[in-house]
Amino acid sequence: MKVFVTGASGFVGTAVVQELLNAGHQVLGLARSKASAEKLEAAGVQVHYGDLEDLDSLRQGAAESDGVIHCGFVHDFTRFAEVCAIDERAIETIASVLAGTDRPLIVTSGTALVSPGKVATEDMPSPFNPAWPRASERAAEAAVAAGVRAAILRLAPSVHGKEDKHGFIPILVNLAREKGFSAYIGEGRNRWNAGHRLDAAQLYRLAIEQATPGARFHANTEEGIPVKTIAEAIGKQLNLPVKSIPPEQAAEYFGWFAHMAAIDCPASSKWTQERLNWRPSNPLLLNDIENGIYTQ
Numbered sequence: 001m002k003v004f005v006t007g008a009s010g011f012v013g014t015a016v017v018q019e020l021l022n023a024g025h026q027v028l029g030l031a032r033s034k035a036s037a038e039k040l041e042a043a044g045v046q047v048h049y050g051d052l053e054d055l056d057s058l059r060q061g062a063a064e065s066d067g068v069i070h071c072g073f074v075h076d077f078t079r080f081a082e083v084c085a086i087d088e089r090a091i092e093t094i095a096s097v098l099a100g101t102d103r104p105l106i107v108t109s110g111t112a113l114v115s116p117g118k119v120a121t122e123d124m125p126s127p128f129n130p131a132w133p134r135a136s137e138r139a140a141e142a143a144v145a146a147g148v149r150a151a152i153l154r155l156a157p158s159v160h161g162k163e164d165k166h167g168f169i170p171i172l173v174n175l176a177r178e179k180g181f182s183a184y185i186g187e188g189r190n191r192w193n194a195g196h197r198l199d200a201a202q203l204y205r206l207a208i209e210q211a212t213p214g215a216r217f218h219a220n221t222e223e224g225i226p227v228k229t230i231a232e233a234i235g236k237q238l239n240l241p242v243k244s245i246p247p248e249q250a251a252e253y254f255g256w257f258a259h260m261a262a263i264d265c266p267a268s269s270k271w272t273q274e275r276l277n278w279r280p281s282n283p284l285l286l287n288d289i290e291n292g293i294y295t296q
Contacts, residue, residue: 001209115265
């Protein structure tokens with residue numbers, strides 16, 4: 001299969017590309033810069049120049065492929081509503097090419113806001129939240145209604161592993177270094193689900209090989225880790241004290257990240273593992289922290 005991958009040079013995308021190549025697939029990777037193109041070429045990827053706002057490049061990439069994995073996203077939280085709209089248009093554009101062809105489309109979403117406070121499962125639709133207006137699932141569902149063999153892959157709030165520079169754990173590590181202590185909110189009992197990027201990459205491959213229209217897959221390998229436990233592991237690695245922050249003072253320490261630091265988002269991937277025979281085998285989140293990959 002020739003797979004068009006957006007976000008092909010990113011943290012998750014590079015792992016997806018390698019997983020596809022190792023399985024014998026061809027990859028057409030979207031690149032917006034010469035540096036990204038050189039990185040993809042070195043990996044054995046056919047480069048397709050463009051970006052998520054270049055809709056003609058997306059149409060062409062989708063037309064030249066046997067299926068599409070949409071990993072790309074503009075990670076600029078200062079204009080989050082705008083980048084969510086960019087993501088939605090990108091999915092709509094790709095879907096318009098694939099409609100009626102039986103060529104699969106895997107769209108990336110997340111588990112974090114599916115069911116705050118309760119274990120999220122694959123059968124639960126993701127509610128639209130104006131405060132967190134990512135529209136990828138809504139766009140994927142519209143694509144299915146239009147005759148696209150589209151499925152949704154939900155990433156954990158913490159997709160961890162070597163080379164993770166911009167995820168949730170690096171944010172907590174950088175805050176701890178800046179403030180002089182590692183922190184959690186209140187009692188720190190709220191949980192994050194987590195998954196290793198190499199396990200997620202394997203799931204992307206399985207998902208595109210076996211895509212069922214409208215299916216939702218969860219890429220988390222751990223159901224829920226208390227944020228206090230994560231903060232303690234970071235504090236130990238940095239040799240810094242660990243403190244509780246009262247909820248009303250969370251924004252003073254965490255800034256814009258306070259909402260995510262407080263969210264309780266356990267999630268199950270039991271159905272995904274059974275449905276796709278997915279067997280995660282890479283290190284768990286606390287193992288990665290304890291092994292120093294975030295604090296070296």
